[in-house]
Amino acid sequence: MASDSLTSREKILDAAEALFARRGYAGVGLREVAESVGLVKSSLFHHFRSKAQLYCEVIARVLDRIRLGLAPVLDSDVGPVERLDRGVEALIDALAEHPPTARLLLRSLVEEDDFDSAPEALRVEEALGEILDGMGRLLREGVEAGVFREVSVPHMVQTLIGATVYHFASGDLGERLLGRPVLCAEEVRRRKRELQDLLHSGLVVNFPPRVRSEA
Amino acid sequence: MASDSLTSREKILDAAEALFARRGYAGVGLREVAESVGLVKSSLFHHFRSKAQLYCEVIARVLDRIRLGLAPVLDSDVGPVERLDRGVEALIDALAEHPPTARLLLRSLVEEDDFDSAPEALRVEEALGEILDGMGRLLREGVEAGVFREVSVPHMVQTLIGATVYHFASGDLGERLLGRPVLCAEEVRRRKRELQDLLHSGLVVNFPPRVRSEA
DNA sequence: TTGACTCCCGACCGATCGGTCGGATAGAGT
DNA sequence: ACTCTATCCGACCGATCGGTCGGGAGTCAA
Numbered sequence: 001m002a003s004d005s006l007t008s009r010e011k012i013l014d015a016a017e018a019l020f021a022r023r024g025y026a027g028v029g030l031r032e033v034a035e036s037v038g039l040v041k042s043s044l045f046h047h048f049r050s051k052a053q054l055y056c057e058v059i060a061r062v063l064d065r066i067r068l069g070l071a072p073v074l075d076s077d078v079g080p081v082e083r084l085d086r087g088v089e090a091l092i093d094a095l096a097e098h099p100p101t102a103r104l105l106l107r108s109l110v111e112e113d114d115f116d117s118a119p120e121a122l123r124v125e126e127a128l129g130e131i132l133d134g135m136g137r138l139l140r141e142g143v144e145a146g147v148f149r150e151v152s153v154p155h156m157v158q159t160l161i162g163a164t165v166y167h168f169a170s171g172d173l174g175e176r177l178l179g180r181p182v183l184c185a186e187e188v189r190r191r192k193r194e195l196q197d198l199l200h201s202g203l204v205v206n207f208p209p210r211v212r213s214e215a
Numbered sequence: 216m217a218s219d220s221l222t223s224r225e226k227i228l229d230a231a232e233a234l235f236a237r238r239g240y241a242g243v244g245l246r247e248v249a250e251s252v253g254l255v256k257s258s259l260f261h262h263f264r265s266k267a268q269l270y271c272e273v274i275a276r277v278l279d280r281i282r283l284g285l286a287p288v289l290d291s292d293v294g295p296v297e298r299l300d301r302g303v304e305a306l307i308d309a310l311a312e313h314p315p316t317a318r319l320l321l322r323s324l325v326e327e328d329d330f331d332s333a334p335e336a337l338r339v340e341e342a343l344g345e346i347l348d349g350m351g352r353l354l355r356e357g358v359e360a361g362v363f364r365e366v367s368v369p370h371m372v373q374t375l376i377g378a379t380v381y382h383f384a385s386g387d388l389g390e391r392l393l394g395r396p397v398l399c400a401e402e403v404r405r406r407k408r409e410l411q412d413l414l415h416s417g418l419v420v421n422f423p424p425r426v427r428s429e430a
Numbered sequence: 431t432t433g434a435c436t437c438c439c440g441a442c443c444g445a446t447c448g449g450t451c452g453g454a455t456a457g458a459g460t
Numbered sequence: 461a462c463t464c465t466a467t468c469c470g471a472c473c474g475a476t477c478g479g480t481c482g483g484g485a486g487t488c489a490a
Contacts, residue, residue, distance in 0.1 A: 008467080008468090022327060023241065023327070024239050024241060024242070024326075025242070026238065026239060026241040026242035027239070027240070027241035027242075029446070029447065029448085030447085030448065030449090031446080031447085031448095039467095039468075039469090040468075040469055040470075041448085041449090042449080042450080042451090042468080042469065042470075042471095043467075043468050043469070045448095045449070045450080046466080046467060046468075047467095050448080050449080051448065051449090081419055084418075084419075103325055106321070106325060106381075107325060109385060109386075109388050110318055110321060110322060110384055110385075110386065111239075112237060112238070112386065112387070132392065136392075142418075146420065147419065147420060148418050148419060148420065149412070149416065149417075149418060149419075149420055151409060151412070151413070151418060152405060152409050154392040154393045154394070155382075155393070155405065155406060155409040155410075156409070156413075156418065157392055158378075158381070158382045158385060158389060158392060158393075159377075159378045159382070159409070159410070159413065161377075161381065161385075162374075162376075162377030162378045162379075162380075162381035162382055163373075163374045163377045163378060164377075165377075165381070166321075166373070166376065166377035166380070166381045167370075167373045167374070167377055169325055170324060170325075170373060170376075171324075171325065171327065172327070173324050174373060177347065177351075177369040177372055177373060178369045178370070178373075179369070190367060190370065191370060194366060194367050194370040194371070194374075195370075195374070197364070197366070198366070198371075198374065198413070198417060199417055199418040199419060200417050200418070200419045201364065201416075201417040201419070202364075202413060202414055202415050202416040202417030202418075203299075203357075203363050203364060203366060203371065203414040203415070203417075204296055204299075204362065204363060204364075204414065204415050204416070205361070205362065205363065205364055223437080223438090244476070244477065244478085245477085245478065245479090246476080246477085246478095254437095254438075254439090255438075255439055255440075256478085256479090257438080257439065257440075257441095257479080257480080257481090258437075258438050258439070260478095260479070260480085261436080261437060261438070262437095265478080265479080266478065266479090
C-alpha cells in the first residue's frame, strides 16, 4: 500500500478531477481515468460504486478545499470591508491552488444530471450551502452596518462567483485576453487587486451617488 | 417544405442548441437531437457533415445574435458611461432572449475539444473576436478619457463576462440564491441595475480612493 | 416518361460506454 | 500451515456512440 506515497483511491480522485475538469462528466470515460493512474477500468469499481459516485466525491473534495480556505476568513471578526478583501483573496487562492478547481466547479454548476440521488451528493450540498451562506452573511452584515451599498445580496454573490470561478475557469479565452495564463502568479495577484478595487470603488470615477430616500 | 414555418435545418439547430446547453457536447447524442425534431439520426447528416459541425454552427449562431445586439450600442457615439450601461443592457437582453444562450456559451468557453479544425470554427472565432474587441475598445476609451478608473481592460472584460454569462447560465444555483428563476423578467431587470450600479459605484460606500503611488 | 435533385429512412458498422463477474496475487493474523 | 481481506486484472455484457450506405418518396423540368 501507499506505493507512491498516495493511496490508489487518492490517485484516482486526482486523475478524475483533472479529466472531469477538462472534458466534463459525459466526456470522460472510466477507462481513461483508470489508465491515467496505471490501472484498468474494472479496478475502479473496488474504490467507487459507480461513475456518478466518483464524480460526486471529486466535487465534494474540491468544495471542501474551498470551504476550508474560506471559513476562517469569514468567521474572523474584523470589519466587513477587510473581511471581504480577505475573503476574495482566500477564494482566489483556493481556486488557483490546483488548476482544475475552477473549471471543475464551473462545470458542476452547469451540469444538470441528477446526481442528487447519490448519498455522496449530500456532502456536496452541505459544503456548497456553507460557502454560499458564508458569503451571503458577510454581505448582509456589511449592508446592515451601512458599510456596503444596499445591493441585492444574492446578485452580489452571483457576481462574486462569476468574477472568480469563471475567470479562473476561462482557460484559453482568459489567456488570450490577458496575454498570459490566468493561473500564473502575477495574474493571480492582479486578479485579486482588480476585483477588490472594483468592489471598493466600482468602475466609474466619482459617479454621483444614487439618491436614497430612506434612513 | 417549410411544413412548420421552419426549415428542417433550423429546427435541428434549435433542438441542438437546447440540448447542448443542457448536457454539453459529449452528453448529447445525435439520436436525441434527431428525434426531438421528429427525424432519425441518419437524416441529420443530410444537413450537417458531422456532430462537430452541427455544434460549431449552433455556437456561431448564438454568438452572431449577441454580436448583432451589441454592435450598434458599442458603435454609438454617446459617452463611455452611457455606452457601458447600454452595452450591459444589450448583452443581458441577448442572453435572456433565449434561455439556452448563456449556458451554451459558458459551456463552449470551457469546452476544449479541438473544433478549430472545422472550417465553421472560423465564424465562431470571428464573432467572438468582434464581441471581445468591442468590449475592450469601449473600456479602453473610457479609461483614456479619464471617465473610468485605470483598470486592467482584459480583467474587466473577464469580470463583465462572468457577471453576465455566468449569472444567466447558473440555472438551479441562481434560482436557489435569488428565490426565483434567473430568467424571469423582473430578475433580468434587476440584474441589469445591480451590475450597472456595481460598475458605477462599486460595493463599498465612500471608499477612500486609492493613492496612485503605493509601496 | 424520364432523369435529377431534395429529403428522409432503416439497416448496418466498428468502437466505446458503464458495469459485472470470477479468479489471480499478495500481505497479515492466527 | 491456514484463512481472510484488500487489491487488481481480463473477459464479458447489453447498450449506445458517431457515421456510412442504399434506396424510397416527392417535386420539378424537360
